[in-house]
Amino acid sequence: MRRVLVTGASRGIGRAVALAFAGRGDKVAVHYASRRQDAEQTLALLPGDGHALVAGDLGDPRAAGRIVEEAVGALGGVDVLVNNAAVAPAADTRHAVAEVSYADWQRVWHRMIDVNLLGAANLTYGVARHLIGRGAPGSVVNIGSRGAFRGEPEFPAYGASKAALHAFGQSMAVALAPHRIAVTSVAPGxxxxxxxxxxxxxxxxxxxxxxxxxxxxxxxxxxxxAVLYLSSPEAAWSSGTVLDLNGASYLRT
Incomplete structure (x- = not known):
């Protein structure tokens, strides 16, 4: 049994990841930012017991630190971190350079970088320090995007934040390997x-x-x-990888 913190787990990919871990007998901390009702539904769907809800805006560095502390306290520790939460492409985050004002351009860029990159970086720091302090192995899996490679012309901050998340994950793979912590990323289409x-x-x-x-x-x-496999002890030698999950819709070299 492992203890797993999944961010942005109120629905979608995060909910599916939380269900997959719980289905293997793991204890899961279900993180959400604002959709408490959806997060409670995720929690209710998880098989087994010992799961928990943790809330917080990952764009706030103080909240990110508190989220790790609450997950550790609720689960008795954290062995796996899944950085899934993100500000995603949507009508209110569209920022095509030829169409938006400079104020809106700045607003979306700051929000996406604060949550998608810095939030994940701060959580990784907290979980890594927790694991190092315990002298325990662990894993971090980042949910990136195909858009990091093919480009996101209407959502450039999203593409840039995910490309940076992939690069951050590779840096952490090297930095944390001596501590037996594997770091990988997936890039869904x-x-x-x-x-x-x-x-x-x-x-x-x-x-x-x-x-x-x-x-x-x-x-x-x-x-x-894919997240289940990459987080497993058997996949430790995959540390540093970015796994494409796009059904051959975009092939990179």
Whole structure:
């Protein structure tokens, strides 16, 4: 049994990851920022007992430190961190350079970097220091994005934050290997979460499915399966990797 902190676990990929760990008998701290009702639903769905809710805005460095402390206290320790929470592309975060004001450009850039990169970095620091203090092995898995490689012209801050998250994960893989802490990242393509249901059911659905030669998009469960493997002791030699999960919709060299 391991103790796992999953950020942004109120729904979507985070919920699927939390369910996957709990299904293996692990104890999970379900983090959320504002969607408490959804987070409580995730908690209710988890098999087993000993799970917990932790809340906080990862854009606030003080909150990030408190989240780690609360997860450690609630679970009796943390062995695995999954950095999933992010400010994602949406109508209110669109910031195409030719269309937005400078004020909105700055607002979105700061918010995405604060949460997607710095929030993950601060949580990684806290969990790593906890593991080092215990003298225990562990793992960190970052949820990145295909957009880090192919570009996000309407959401450049998102693409940049995920590319930086991948690079941060590789730096930490080297830094934490002497402490037996493995750090990896996954880079999903389009995933059919609740938030994307309107796109999938609307006029853009066919085009999204056609991005992959499989003729479909990814599922949260497929991302969760990859996270389970990468966080396992058997995958420690994969530390430093960035795993593409996009159904051959984008191939990088």
């Amino acid at each position: 389009f995933v059919a979460t609740e938030r994307q249901a309107a796109k999938m059911d609307g006029p853009t659905g066919d085009a999204l499915r056609e991005q992959s030669p499989f003729g479909r998009v990814g599922t949260p469960q497929e991302v969760a399966a």
